[in-house]
Amino acid sequence: MDPIATASYGMLAASRRFEASAQRTATMGVDGSTTSYEREAVEQITAKHQFKANLATIGAAQDMWDALLRLQERR
Known part of the structure; x- marks a missing residue:
């Protein structure tokens, strides 16, 4: 499962919900x-x-990828 793709879809869903x-x-x-x-104020805040x-989530996934690449470079 690709966490960046999943989080990107979550951002799209949140944007649509807000709109x-x-x-x-x-x-x-x-x-x-x-x-x-x-109700709408709560919906927009949510x-x-x-x-x-x-x-x-995207930031954390990127940080993990960066750490993994740094480990690979040390080899």
Whole structure:
């Protein structure tokens, strides 16, 4: 399993989640809208943290690859 590819997909999913919430927030006040500000605020904060966690995963995977390459160079 490729952790960088998996985390990249997670970042894409978080971006889409944030965008969907932002679109729902933009419709607030329109007749028939049942959008809850509180729910969307939590959704956007969650998406932000989801994105940052996946970004940290990519950083950790890159650090591991770099360490592995340094070990190979010493041989």
